[in-house]
Amino acid sequence: MWFELAFFRRVVDNWAIELSTSCRLQNVSPEVSTMRVPELKPFRMGSMAAVQHRATTRTSNSDSTKTAKSKTTSSSKTTTKRKRARTATATPPAALHGLASEAPAPTIEVSEPGQFGRINVMDITPAEERGIFPARVELGEPFEMTAQVFIEGRTKVGATAIVRNPRGKETLRRPMTCVNPGLDRWVVTVKCGDHSDLKPWEDGYAAVKRQLGEWTVTVEGWEDTYISWLHDARIKVRVKDDVNNALDSGAELLARWAATPDANLTARDRKTLEKAAETMADASLSAEDRLAAGDNPRIATLHDTHPLRDGISPSQPQRFKVERPKSSFAAWYQFFPRSEGATINPATGKIVQGTLKTSMVGLERAAAEGFDIVYLPPIFPIGVTNRKGRNNSLIAGPDDPGSPFGIGSELGGHDTVDPLLGTMDDFKALCQRAHELGLEIALDFALQCSPDHPWVKAHPAWFKHKPDDTIAFAENPPKKYQDIYPIDFNADMAGIEKEVERIMNLWIEAGVTIFRIDNPHTKPVRFWQDVIAAVTKKHPEILFLAEAFTRPGMMRALSYVGFTQSHCYFPWRNTKEELEEYLPTTNGDDGYYQHNTFWPTTPDILTAYVRDNGIAGHCVRAVLAALGSPSWGIYNGYELIENKQRPGFEEQIDNEKYEVKVRDWSKAKQFGVAEMLTSLNKIRRAHPAARSYHNLTVLQSSDPGVLAFARHTPAELTGTGHADTLIVVVNLDGHNAHQAMIHLDLDELGLPTDRPLNVRDELTGREFQWGWDNYVSLAPWADVAHILSVQ
Incomplete structure (x- = not known):
């Protein structure tokens, strides 16, 4: 046929409500809902064939070329297809010849970007940054799209969102709703694919992997001919003005609707419309009964689900980067392997640190509490030069283990397991056990070195030097990090990239599926763009979490280049006013790029709220984190109410970053926080x-x-x-x-x-x-x- 049409939802409203040119949807009015629907029966002259003919022959009068094309297309359809959506070609009786009606809106071809179709579609959100960086969503994650959709004059329009997978196959079609008629703003919630909890190593993940990549959503604007007609017909019948023309026009409209392939009608639906058209064209009935044939809940339902769409005008497809399970919806649990299973030697009174083997108990605890991801701080050898002591003191005692962020010693660097923790085989065994428990392992990757790191001798150009040719330690005045040398990316960024890619691939082969990157905002964005692109090209399942607390522009840029999730300012949003502002920000347009992970505390963060509100405060922050964001995390010890601050600082005293913790986990039951965490993760899993x-x-x-x-x-x-x-x-x-x-x-x-x-x-x-x-x-x-x- 000469018109192209597709699927959409609309509701019929009281005709008196809308006299403007807005796009407000119209609901069935009270008087219509009680109106008697007459028995639908064939009328004496012409029956359905005449109505169908009038609906189709007027298209030949307005566009003979498109009609000829339509006939050719129709003749090639199979018998099965013809049963589903056929075009009437019956010859009309003489009594119905010559009745004129307006031609429906045509679909106007768009041959270049920027051209408008018959319906105007603009300002689609979320919008790609310069058309380069698509919005990011997890597979099966519902998300909202909006657009301006309008037409000239007082004609009514509709809008439909069409979702297509990376192979261009349509997977979802949903009607949009006009939420702001004055601004012609339409909204819809859609999803790309179906939610999955499968992990990259599990059977069936290959089917998940095939769904990942670039999806598109197209907004189709269209003329809502039925609602436009209904609005005027109600008024005309009510005031008895030009009734026959209005009802004849409606009969033709219903007949055309019944014959429209785009409406995707069943045989039963088509029959309903055909009978309604016959009744409306029957001049022997009263005007009220004729109108009621096309103005009743049955027709309204068909308009909701299988509308007649004229002048379909598709937008440019909007791209979405669809990422794997746990890219948005995840529950993190952090522990230090050297504290898991740590004991006190009764003979010496000294602490015997835990190992990767004793850390298995931490995996069991995380799984029992319902978490998905176990995050480990750096497990590499720790430097000796300028090693930090307890509570970040400048002088380390003989038994102080140092900060795991002071990476590298004569034993190795970022590609080596600290011998005090175990071997690479021990780490692989830890990953294997985690996978058996359904847990992913996230490894901290802090791109910084102790003065003892092998890179300092092998690649001195990778570090900043002072005028006296000594290497400068890291500082963020007034803070100083004497045990760390920062990397200088200006001399040999390509060489550093190649080395980082090598190291990440090594840990991926050992079982790591996620990297938590320490302070990525202090390194060039282009560096991360190159590294993440190279790593994910070989291992597309790898995710990246940014531990970045910085300016919005930098946070957005990091998300553009591949950081799937991010730390955020949630710990400092504690009042009702702060949370009412912050929750919609995280769960709004920013959420298409920056996936904030809510952590109530971390080894670096212990706020006054958590310090001062005891068990109840811990539970409150856990509820807000677990339900306030799809991604949340807990630093272990939270279950034991470890909430004493180091004087003058927003961090714990006796910080685990600088010492080994020996914990009595049997005390967790008396607080009930672990039970709360378990309940929260259970609720999250059960509720889409x-x-x-x-x-x-x-x-x-x-x-x-x-x-x-x-x-x-x-x-x-x-x-x-x-x-x-x-x-x-x-x-x-x-x-x-x-x-x-x-x-x-x-x-x-x-x-x-x-x-x-x-x-x-x-x-x-x-x-x-x-x-x-x-x-x-x-x-x-x-x-x-x-x-x-x-x-």
């Missing part, structure tokens, strides 16, 4: 709503100490066939009870408005009924939070 950076809504709360937010994923994108909604309410005060009224905008969240919501607290199992406004009372000695799932 927890997996996306693009579905968080902050909720109104009447108390300044109570924060509330919701995560919602529609049924079409959960993979379960059911919508998933989580409502999180947190008492931010670790010492006092707080009460608040929590307001839910049920419409905005896509929740039922005609009945109470049955919600279940995933932390306690208790059930409640919620609605628009809901009373909550939380006491830190009882419940620090509700995590409510809508049943």
Whole structure:
């Protein structure tokens, strides 16, 4: 046929609401919902063939060339296809000849970038930076797209999002919703592929790998001829103005709709439209009954699911880089191997440090608490020159192990396992055991050296020198790092890149699947771009986490060049006001590039909030981290309430970076934090709503100490066939009870408005009924939070 059409959703609204040129969707009006739908029966003169003929012959009058092409295409279709979407060619009775009707909007070919189609589609978000850096999402992660879609005059339009995989195959088609008629802004939530938890070494991962790469989403604008007609027809029938022309036009429209391949109608749906067209064209019926044939819930449902789309105008395809499982949705657990299994020698009173072999117990603990990734600080030999002592003191005692970030000694550098921890075979065995437990191993890669590192002698040009030709140690005035030499990338960046690539490939072969990069923002962005490109070309499954706390521009650039996740400023966002601003930022447009990982504490970070709010504060921050971001992490010892600060610093006293910790893990049960962590990871795995950076809504709360937010994923994108909604309410005060009224905008969240919501607290199992406004009372000695799932 001369018109090209595809699939879209619309709802019929009260005709009196919209008289402007906006793109507001129209719902079925109250009077229509109660209108009698007449029995659909053939009318006496002409029946469906005449209506179909009028719908098709007018296209030949307006464009004979396209009609001829359509006939040729139609004649080549198979019998099966013809049954699904056929074009009527019956000869009309004389009584129906000569009735004129407006031609539908044609699809106008776009032959070069920048040309508009028949419908205008602009300002699509997320937008690629200079058309070079596509937005990043995890396989199966729901995300939001928006666009401006409009047409001239008061004609109604619709919009559809079409998702295609790297091979160009359409995998998803979803209608968009106009959320701001004044700005012609349309929104849709889509996903690229289906969520998976498969790890790179597991059976079946090859099928996941084939889905990774560059996907596209195209926004198709189109004229909503049915809604435009319905708006005017309701008015004309109501005021009895030019009724016959309006209804005849509607009959032709329904007949054309029934014959449109793009609508993808079933035989039953097509029959419904054909009968409706026959009834509407029957002049023996009253105007009200004729209108009701095309203005009723059955037709409205077809418009929702299989609309007639005229003048389809596709945008330029928007690219998305689809990454493997755990690139967005991940739970990290950090421990120091030298502290796992460490003991005190009863004879000497000295600490006997742990090893890679004794670290197996740390893997067991991480798996039992439900984490996905175990992150290890550097496991390389530690330098002796200027070695740091306890609490970062400048003088190390004879038994001080030094900081694992002072990398390199006469025993080796970044490609060597510290002999005090074990051998490369021990590390491979650790990775193998982690994989058996379903854990990935992330290794810290700090690109810095102690004065004893082999590179200092082999490649002196790789380091900055003072005028007196001595190498400068690292500093960030007033901070100084006397045990570290920083790399100078200006003399031989290509040589440094080649060496780093070699070392990373060595650890990948040993079992590492993720690198946590220390301070990547202090190295050239181009350096990381080259290294990550080279490593992932050979090992596309490798992920990179940036330990970067810096300016937004640098953070965005690091994400562009391949850092999949990033540390962020979450530890310092503790008040309700701060969190209400920060959560939508992390879970908004920034989340297409910078995947923030929420860590309540790290070896370098212990905030006053965690210090001052005890067990309740630890649980509050864990809830916020686990549900506030798809990616979160815990530094071990959190379960034991290790919250004493080093005086004058936002870090722990007796910092594990400078000494070996001997912990009594049997005490964890008395605090209950480990149980909370386990519950949070279980909730996250069970609920698709927890997996996306693009579905968080902050909720109104009447108390300044109570924060509330919701995560919602529609049924079409959960993979379960059911919508998933989580409502999180947190008492931010670790010492006092707080009460608040929590307001839910049920419409905005896509929740039922005609009945109470049955919600279940995933932390306690208790059930409640919620609605628009809901009373909550939380006491830190009882419940620090509700995590409510809508049943």
